[in-house]
Amino acid sequence: MKRKTVGGVLIPMLLIGIGLFFWCSRPGVFQLNAEGATFLPLKTASFEHPSADPQMVKGYLVAINTEDRTLDIIGHEPAEAKFRVKIQPATRLIYLHRTGGWLVKFEDLRPDFYVEASIDSTGTAREIVLRAPQKQPVFLGEVICQPSFPLAGLKVSPDGKRIALLGEGYDHGLSYLNEEGKTVIIGQTLSRSLSWSPDGQHLAFVKQEEVRGKDEKLCVFSFANGLVRVIKTTRSTPQQVNGFSYVAWSPDGRTIAYGDWTGLPYSEGYTQQIALISPDGGTEKPVATDFVDTSMLNWSPDGCYLLINEVLSPEMTDALIKQIEVATREVTDLTSLAKPGDLFPSYSPDGALIAFLRKDGVADTIWLMDRRGQCRRQVAREAGRIYGLCWVDASHIVYCNQDSRELIGVNLLTGQKRWLTSGLEPNVVGRTLYYLDRPANDGEQHIYKLKLEDF
Structure with a gap:
């Protein structure tokens, strides 16, 4: 993952000398991608200064790298069992350290994707979604x-x-x-x-x-x-x-x-x-x-x-x-x-x-x-409201977010979530997902089927 370096080792040294004791725990970066999360010591992290008046945000900080679509969570190892970050549409937090804590501002990125993630105390990604939100529903698979x-x-x-x-x-x-x-x-x-x-x-x-x-x-x-x-x-x-x-x-x-x-x-x-x-x-x-x-x-x-x-x-x-x-x-x-x-x-x-x-x-x-x-x-x-919980096999499930009309898959072994398609009324037979594209009161309906071979 490419990073911009500002201030060489000066900023990490300031962070170590000033900010670490603010939380009294080991600082660092949780670098997330589709495979999981990696904890990096703070000295390996680099930072981008805010270009406008920042606001104070306590706790954990997030930055998105638009080149490889990874997610960095900046802060210390979480003391609680789990925390959750959601960014929608895509924004990034530009951050630096000053006496007294982290200063942060939000800056809009291209609205082409959003990130949803959660991390436990070991630095393992329990939930992660990297996908493009669509202005219009996207129905994948074959109309039958x-x-x-x-x-x-x-x-x-x-x-x-x-x-x-x-x-x-x-x-x-x-x-x-x-x-x-x-x-x-x-x-x-x-x-x-x-x-x-x-x-x-x-x-x-x-x-x-x-x-x-x-x-x-x-x-x-x-x-x-x-x-x-x-x-x-x-x-x-x-x-x-x-x-x-x-x-x-x-x-x-x-x-x-x-x-x-x-x-x-x-x-x-x-x-x-x-x-x-x-x-x-x-x-x-x-x-x-x-x-x-x-x-x-x-x-x-x-x-x-x-x-x-x-x-x-x-x-x-x-x-x-x-x-x-x-x-x-x-x-x-x-x-x-x-x-x-x-x-x-x-x-x-x-x-x-x-x-x-x-x-x-x-x-x-x-x-x-x-x-x-x-x-x-x-x-x-x-x-949103969850509906239509289906087992694919002993380690995968599919469900419907009824409010957003989306079908989501979860790998129970890794905890990773995956957007599958827009749709409602999921049925799973073997490794094939059947679904309706819309409710009865919302125009012409179609029945789709979608192979889940790579899920």
Whole structure:
């Protein structure tokens, strides 16, 4: 990395003689690039003087090198566990040392990229993004479909051969995109909570009535004969939002897990249960009961456990992560916060880890923990709302920043973040990312697919 030298060794000597004791810790430069961070002793750093009246900034200082797009964090080794710097659009801090501390001014650079990074006490980059912010969205990959009706969401089959299409509202129902790229209608009634069978030959879904208090049906569509079979019926009350909650097909394909109400009148209090049923119908088998409300239902890869969210408030700001052992019906609370707020848990492909979303009122963060609810660590943080968390493999995840409409990838081994594309509704099958380019109320939609081979 090329550096401008001002004052030879004079400025480093002044920094050592005057400024270092201001923080009483080892000074230096964290030099960041896409591979990580390197700590350099202060004597190797050089500085550029400000050209206008600077302002005092306490703590850590940042400078961007526009030639090789590296990031320098100037200061001392952080005493706290972690700090975060974000520059958007690109600016640089021009800095020098005077008696009493650092003096800093901001100067605009070419607005062609921004830097986001965080560093722990060892000088290791936990998060780093070096990318060009776009005035207009940039959709990468291949367009595979332009739907003829507005979509609320999509769900790709495990083999990637078909894509289930959820229409927006009650007018467009449920369809699928076949291998030839043609759209086939399954039903005109509003549907939700889609779950594919492991072999991709069947699709479970909830058929929802527009009027509350009517029957809701848990259905299975067979691609072999094109028929819809109702395997369970329940009823929503005018006070209850839905009769069924989430639906999830087991990894061995033999059972479907779902949540529904116990049937108590709303005025007397009601609870929700998690039950299993055969894809052919028959008698349900409850595996856990007495939940306030549930959202999200996820099987472990070995089929031995179920993850759920027990929702304690309609806004979903208070939610508990619970794990159900199917064989014993034992329920374990994995939530650690005094005020619960952990959402959308899902197992890694090898079943060793659980990823989940945490909302603290300031930012959305993604966390990992093991199957016992221990060894928690944060792996991503966004100022916008995070949605659509997907596992690529045991060491990579993809998620959507819903506010900026961007899809972000995270390497869980290095902690590095990577911008993938603009888009919404991420689905990952193998190493292919499927997504929508825009919401239904924002013009013509397209479905894209993007290879993640180099991710």
